[in-house]
Amino acid sequence: MPVFLDTASPDFETAFADLLSAKREDSPDVDAVVAEIIADVRSRGDAAVIELTAKFDRLELTPDTLAFSAEEVTQAIATVSDEDRASLELAAARIRAYHERQMPQDQEWTDESGATLGWRWSAVSAAGLYVPGGLASYPSSVLMNAIPAKVAGVERLAIAVPTPDGQVNPLVLLAARLSGVDEIYRIGGAQAIAALAYGTETIAPVDKITGPGNAFVAAAKRRVFGKVGIDMIAGPSEILVIADKENDPDWIALDLLSQAEHDESAQSILITDDAGFGRAVAEAVDKRLETLERRAIAGASWRDYGAVIIVRDLDEAAALSNRIAPEHLELCVVDPVALSHQTIHAGAIFLGQYTPEAIGDYVGGPNHVLPTARSARFSSGLSVMDFLKRTTLSRMTPEALRAIGPAAEQLARSESLEAHGLSVGARLKRLNG
C-alpha cells in the first residue's frame, strides 16, 4: 500500500517531510573498481578495452571490430519491422523539430562607451553517448541524446553500447542512424567511459559524454568529469500527477504505473482535491497491477514509494508540487495552463488529461532526459544547450578604454592587482600622452 496523506491532518508536515527525504536509491560503492578500470584503459588503450569486454560482456573483439561497420548496421536495421521504423522516424522528426527551436542566438552590440560586446555560441567538437545494453537498451534514449547533439552542430558523435554475448538491439542501431551518429562502439561499462574520455589507439577522445548507465557508468562519469563535460547523473524516475475528480481513475492509475514500471525505486505520487477520487485511483492501480507484465517491479515501487496526497485546493497542490520539484508533472485539471504558472519547479509538465506522460517519453518532442531527485529546483532537462558553449566577446576602442579604463585601474588597485591596473594604465598613458 502506498502512503495516504492529507494536508488537513495534524501530522501532515512530518509525513510529507519523510516522503521528501526518503532515500530511494542505494548505489553500490564501485568507485575503487572504476578507478582501476579507468587507469587500465588510460595506460593500455585498446588492449584494456578488449580484455574488459571479453571479461564482462563475453565478447571477443579486435581493434577492427570495436566499432560496428556501416554494413553491420545496415544489416541489423533491415530486421526492424515497418511499424517500429515508422514510429521511430515520427519520434525522431518530432524531437528534431522541438530541439531546433532551442538553438540560441549570437549577439553583438556597441554600447554608449563605444565598446562592442556580445557572445557567440559554438558546438562541442566531439561528443560520446552511452547507451546501456540488454533490457535497458532504449532506442528512445538514443534519439533523446543524439538528436540534440546533432542539432547543436556536434561534428563527431560516438555511441558506446555494450552487446553482451554479441546481442544487439537493432532498434538502437536504427535510432543511431536516424540521429546521424557517426561511430558506434560495442563496448560498455566504465571501460567505455574511459575510452571516450581519454581515447585509445582506435577511439578518438570526445569532449562531452552524456547518457544513462548503471552504477559503474555513473561512477566513471563522475571520475572523468573535468577532463570532459558530463550530463547530470540521473536518479530513479518520478511522476507527480495533480488530478481533480473530472478524470478517469484508470487513466491516472496507468500514468502512475508507467513510472512505477521503470524501476522498483521509481516514485509515483498523486495529489488530488477529492479524497474519493484518490481512493478510486488507488483501487484502479491495484486492479491494473493484477495483470501488468512488469507487476513485480511496478508493485514494489508503488508499495514502497507511492503516495496519494489529499489537498484542500489546487493552490495547495501547486505549493506541494514546488516542494517536490518532480521530474514529470501531469496537470489533469480543468485549467491546466493556469495551474502550470504556479508549478514552476518541474522538469517537464504535461497539460490536460489527453497528455499522458508516456507521450513525452517517445513522440511529444521535448526531451525525456530530465532532472530527478528534486533537482528540478536548480536544473533542466537535456537540450541543445548541453552540446553548446558560449564565448563572450569584448572589443574596446581607444575612446571606450578612455571612458571605462580608469574604473578598472581603480578596482585593480583596491584588489592589490598591480599588473591588472598597469595593463590598462600603460594603454591610457599612450592614448592620453
Add this chain to the structure above:
Amino acid sequence: MPVFLDTASPDFETAFADLLSAKREDSPDVDAVVAEIIADVRSRGDAAVIELTAKFDRLELTPDTLAFSAEEVTQAIATVSDEDRASLELAAARIRAYHERQMPQDQEWTDESGATLGWRWSAVSAAGLYVPGGLASYPSSVLMNAIPAKVAGVERLAIAVPTPDGQVNPLVLLAARLSGVDEIYRIGGAQAIAALAYGTETIAPVDKITGPGNAFVAAAKRRVFGKVGIDMIAGPSEILVIADKENDPDWIALDLLSQAEHDESAQSILITDDAGFGRAVAEAVDKRLETLERRAIAGASWRDYGAVIIVRDLDEAAALSNRIAPEHLELCVVDPVALSHQTIHAGAIFLGQYTPEAIGDYVGGPNHVLPTARSARFSSGLSVMDFLKRTTLSRMTPEALRAIGPAAEQLARSESLEAHGLSVGARLKRLNG
C-alpha cells in the same frame, strides 16, 4: 624562464603536448575533514557553525550575529572612498546591462498535429554565493556572481564571507549591496557551504551555490552537489595572447603578467608569428618583474608555466588556441574579428590591442567567472542561465493524441514498457470508441 616553442621545430608536438598536459595544481585531499564538517553542521546546525567559526576564524558569533545587520553594512560601506564607490557602481551597471541581454525567451507553439509545445524559464528560488575572506576577497567577484543571479530573478540571494579576526572588506559589502544581495553571513569554509546547502536554525537552505573558494570550499561544493546545484570548480587562471608584431611588447607583457600575478599556478602563453616580437615580449616581462609588487607570485607562474610559441601564421595560431581552449584569449592582431571566428574554444575573447583582459575582470560587462583547464571545450562562463532552469511543456488535444499516440504505443511495446503503452491506449480507446 618560460618555455619557447616553435611549430617549425621537429619536437614541437611533444613539447606542446607536455604544455597541454602539465598539471598546475595539486589540491590537498581535504575530503575526509570536509565530510566531517558537513555532517557536524547537518546535525548541530548553528552551534556547529559557530564553533567552527571560532576555531578557524577566531571570531565568536551568536545566532543573532551570524548575519551582518543592515546597519553594520551601512556603516562599513560609509568608509569606502568616492573613487572606489564610483568604480564599483560603473562596473555593476555595465555587468547588469550585459547580463540583462542574456535572459532567454519562453516559447510556445502549436504544431500541425494540434499539439501545443514549448518551454518556460524560471529562476532558482534561493541562491548562495561564497566569497573568500582575507586577501582573495574580491569585490569584483561579488558583482560577477550576484548580478547574474538577481538579473535571473533569484528571490533570495545569500552571501557567505568569512571575516577572520572580524576583518571585513567594506568593498565586498558595498558590492553586495549594489548587487541586491539579501543576506550576508560572516562564515566561511566547508561549514558555510554546509549551512547554505542544508540550512541551520538561522540560515535557510538555498538551491544553488556559486563562487570561488579554497580547497575546503571546493571539496564541500563537490559533496553537496546534487542536494543543491553548484557552479564549476574553477582551476588556476589562464591567458593566451595571440599577437603580431604590430604591438607594444610592454602592453603584451603586462597582459601576460596580469594573469601570472593571480597565482603561482596561473598560466600565461603568448603565440606570435614573429620570433623577434616574442623575444621582445619576454624581455619586457622580465623588466616589469623587477618592480612588480606581486613579482614573487607572477615570476614563479611565468617561470614554471609561461610559454612563448612561435607559429608560421595566424591559422596555425588559431588551431593551437583551439587545442589549448583558454579561459581568456586576447587577439592583438590586425583583424581580430576574422581571427575570432577561427578560435571557437575559449571562455572569453578580447579583441584588439585596446582590450586588455583586465577590462573584462572589472568593467567590460561580460562575466569574469570562466571555464579553466581546457574546459572551454565543453563549458561556458557564468551567466544568468546558471540561475535559471527550463520546464518543458506539452499539451495534446484529442486529435493530436490520435495522430501521434499510436507511435508512442508501438515504441512502448518495443521497449517492453506495457503501462506506458496502456496509458496512451486507454485514452485512444475512448476517443476511437
